[in-house]
Amino acid sequence: MTISVPATSANLGPGFDSLGLAVDLRNVVEFHPSKFFSIAIKGEGANNPRLKGNNLFISIFNEHYERLTEKRQSFKFTFFNQIPMSRGLGSSSAVIVSAISTAHEAAGVRVSKRRILNHALAYESHPDNITPAVMGGFNAATIEKNKVFSQKKHLPDYLKAVVVVPNKPINTLKSRTLLPKSYSKDNAIYNLSHTAVTVAAFFNEDWEMLRLSTQDRFHQKIRMKMMPELFTIQKMAYDSGALMSTLSGSGSTFFSMVYDQDAAALVNRFKQKFPDYEVKCLDFDNNGLVVER
Structure with a gap:
């Protein structure tokens, strides 16, 4: 099973913490149950050993998987990262969104994109990156009562x-x-x-x-x-x-x-x-x- 999430560009000038769009540069996660827990990272971050020892994805995944199943299970994860890290292209949002989605898929729980988006608010308090990461396209988003409300526009090929x-x-x-x-x-x-x-x-x-x-x-x-x-x-x-x-x-x-x-x-x-x-x-x-x- 694979989960992929696009890079995002947020703010877009005046839309501080509220506007964002997605571009076709993706981080991909492949995973399956395993006797032993393991991580392999390819692409961006492959040469950063700290990502294997202090991995945001694994922390969020475990939190949600245990909440959904009330148990722990070992998985083998392979990350194919294309989004540059710490460069303003939503790499953290991609990690958050993919971890939450992967946990639900691993637990066999199907949820809507809107539910994934609202879960992501616990880790990213602004909706400008997480919304296009989940929804794609151009998004205007706001938060009310700990939920994201947004409108999406499909962007043309030209x-x-x-x-x-x-x-x-x-x-x-x-x-x-x-x-x-x-x-x-x-x-x-x-x-x-x-x-x-x-x-x-x-x-x-x-x-x-x-x-x-x-x-x-x-x-x-x-x-x-x-x-x-x-x-x-x-x-x-x-x-x-x-x-x-x-x-x-x-x-x-x-x-x-x-x-x-x-x-x-x-x-x-x-x-x-x-x-x-x-x-x-x-x-x-x-x-x-x-x-x-």
Whole structure:
């Protein structure tokens, strides 16, 4: 049995902790009962021995499996990781979602994606990454009474994601400490209105509106100052015709949306300018969490 979860890009400019979308870059878990517990990691994190000794996936899996079955069982897990770790592409959310889903499948308990999503809130208090990880597509999400309420938009094939992944992270917790403890009324209204127009633009497929609507006054520039080259990446993207270009989550990855015919040129520009960074052209993912039995 395999469980796979896509990478995600959250915030999307002004939609702080509420907007996110999924891209077709997946972490896959294969598992089956075994006489002895074992972990094999391939791809991202394969050379990090700490992941085998202090594994978030296993901790969450055991918690849910024991809750569902009231027993312990040994499994062999093989992880095929493609999502860069600690780079703002939702690697932690992918782990959380896949662990909860795997535990339910191992216990023989079928649950809805919405139930998986609500369980994930116990480990990730913001819905911007976990929602597209589960649902796929573009999502606007909010939390009420410890439940996620969201709306999803399917993303068309003629759009591509171009992501620039720097060779160093931006620490999420540290970057949050740099953010203001309060915001002016003007800035709050600015972000509220731009978030609303961004959501409307996605659902109406008015892609040309996104360049204006995804401007932000809450977090993006403050975080980008921790890695000033991100300003150059954003300018290059817009100069090359990107529809939107935003910090992915808290960074350090930078996400741009382009029409498919513009993707190759932008990728080449980024690779020439930033040879030490990883540049990927990705399809958008509309499936989210996938279970293959």
